Amino acid sequence: MRIIDRPNKKGGTRTAKAGIVLVAAALGALLFLCPAASAQQRTIVLDPGHGGLDVGAKGKFGAVEKDVVLAISLKLKALIESNLDYRVVLTRDKDMDVSLENRAALANNNDAAVFVSLHANGSFRKKAHGSETFFLSLNSTDEESRKLAYQENTAAGVGDRIVEDDKNLIQMILWDMAQSAYVRQSSRLAEIIQRELNVLLATENRGIKQADFKVLRGVACPAVLVEAAFISNPEEEQRLIDDAFQARVADAVFRGLSAYLRLLRRD
Amino acid sequence: MAKFRTPLVILLAVLLVGLVYLFIASISPERIANRAETPETPADVALLAEETRTVTLFFPREDDGLFVPETRSIPASGSIAQEAEAVLNELIKGSSKGLPSALPPEAKVGQVFVTKDGTAYADFSKDLVVAHPSGSDAETSTVFAIVDTLAFNFKSIKKVFILVDGEEKETLNGHVTLDRAFTPDFSLVAKD
Numbered sequence: 001m002r003i004i005d006r007p008n009k010k011g012g013t014r015t016a017k018a019g020i021v022l023v024a025a026a027l028g029a030l031l032f033l034c035p036a037a038s039a040q041q042r043t044i045v046l047d048p049g050h051g052g053l054d055v056g057a058k059g060k061f062g063a064v065e066k067d068v069v070l071a072i073s074l075k076l077k078a079l080i081e082s083n084l085d086y087r088v089v090l091t092r093d094k095d096m097d098v099s100l101e102n103r104a105a106l107a108n109n110n111d112a113a114v115f116v117s118l119h120a121n122g123s124f125r126k127k128a129h130g131s132e133t134f135f136l137s138l139n140s141t142d143e144e145s146r147k148l149a150y151q152e153n154t155a156a157g158v159g160d161r162i163v164e165d166d167k168n169l170i171q172m173i174l175w176d177m178a179q180s181a182y183v184r185q186s187s188r189l190a191e192i193i194q195r196e197l198n199v200l201l202a203t204e205n206r207g208i209k210q211a212d213f214k215v216l217r218g219v220a221c222p223a224v225l226v227e228a229a230f231i232s233n234p235e236e237e238q239r240l241i242d243d244a245f246q247a248r249v250a251d252a253v254f255r256g257l258s259a260y261l262r263l264l265r266r267d
Numbered sequence: 268m269a270k271f272r273t274p275l276v277i278l279l280a281v282l283l284v285g286l287v288y289l290f291i292a293s294i295s296p297e298r299i300a301n302r303a304e305t306p307e308t309p310a311d312v313a314l315l316a317e318e319t320r321t322v323t324l325f326f327p328r329e330d331d332g333l334f335v336p337e338t339r340s341i342p343a344s345g346s347i348a349q350e351a352e353a354v355l356n357e358l359i360k361g362s363s364k365g366l367p368s369a370l371p372p373e374a375k376v377g378q379v380f381v382t383k384d385g386t387a388y389a390d391f392s393k394d395l396v397v398a399h400p401s402g403s404d405a406e407t408s409t410v411f412a413i414v415d416t417l418a419f420n421f422k423s424i425k426k427v428f429i430l431v432d433g434e435e436k437e438t439l440n441g442h443v444t445l446d447r448a449f450t451p452d453f454s455l456v457a458k459d
């Protein structure tokens with residue numbers, strides 16, 4: 001048994017080193033391939049939250065988040081395409097299930113300049129109201145422990161099978177870290193969009209916040225998640241199903257995006 | 268080797284008999300009868316009081332969602348896992364002061380397991396997800412009500428991994444990631 005064990009252990013350490021090099025190389029490639037919206041990049045990915053079986057938050061009068069955010073996203077797409085020189089890709093253009101990973105993948109596969117996930121908020125508190133914009137929060141210690149776990153796993157070396165596992169693990173680590181390179185730009189984008197929401201919606205300013213939203217994690221470009229009003233609040237639910245209000249949300253995000261893209265071009 | 272075996276066996280037998288005697292004595296009918304009676308003397312009340320522990324629960328307040336503390340008493344079992352389960356059960360029961368609850372009342376606590384490095388794995392029935400209203404705000408409240416409450420009451424709990432039906436979930440209900448352990452965020456506790 002020992003004789004079989006030893007080469008495996010060596011192999012494991014080698015795999016670990018190779019793994020680290022791979023992670024570093026791939027991260028480098030990721031940064032190189034996805035610079036912050038250079039002149040050639042002309043795609044904005046809009047992500048209407050939820051869809052299909054996942055209805056999202058629900059209102060007292062029967063409105064559901066997935067419908068409201070799709071309506072807003074379609075309006076926003078039209079606004080962008082008729083006013084800006086950008087192509088818009090929607091993660092869904094009808095009521096259907098789309099996994100959170102596929103939403104991020106769509107942004108990455110299209111070399112998106114910007115990714116905006118659109119939501120309406122839901123709360124346990126009946127009176128909760130207002131709009132806010134999120135960008136990803138990074139838990140650095142957690143990433144550290146993930147990397148550590150990865151190193152330990154590979155160093156342990158339990159035979160040839162681990163090689164396949166390594167690949168998955170590397171992909172997982174990479175995927176989880178994609179947004180980390182863009183957090184500063186994402187915070188800037190969140191700030192600019194939030195400012196427009198405050199001006200146009202007359203909903204309470206809940207500010208910009210950081211949260212660990214799965215959908216933002218794997219996106220390799222500036223990415224934010226907009227929570228326009230609370231569908232769980234009956235008053236705001238009425239506004240959210242109103243066509244004019246939806247158009248104002250779309251307009252606010254559009255203005256925020258335009259301002260952000262202008263800033264990028266100036267840099 | 269064989270020489271040592273006989274005395275060892277005798278020693279073990281004596282120990283075993285002693286233990287069995289102690290066990291039987293501890294559950295003698297007299298004691299069982301005493302336990303069944305309602306405590307009357309102050310001494311008995313004090314004894315019962317010793318067996319409970321005061322814990323702090325966090326509930327979001329209506330106007331801004333910041334957590335406010337509420338105290339409860341739970342049986343003090345001495346086991347962190349058991350006490351943590353009791354704390355989470357109290358959290359699910361909801362506020363006694365009429366504050367909104369951050370967990371759906373349908374949710375049930377499975378087991379809590381605390382690792383040496385201070386990560387608590389808190390398992391809930393799938394009702395935590397199925398009966399959840401969804402929404403960023405609601406999901407954030409749920410996660411941090413659980414994490415802050417556990418970390419506040421148990422010094423050895425540094426972070427909390429929330430499981431559903433014994434398994435890791437991608438998100439709570441479409442927004443907040445559940446595939447990692449959360450460290451507490453006490454900035455969500457109201458300062459006034």
Ligand SMILES: [Zn+2]
Pocket residue numbers: 049050056057065119120402403441442
């Ligand atoms: Zn949502």
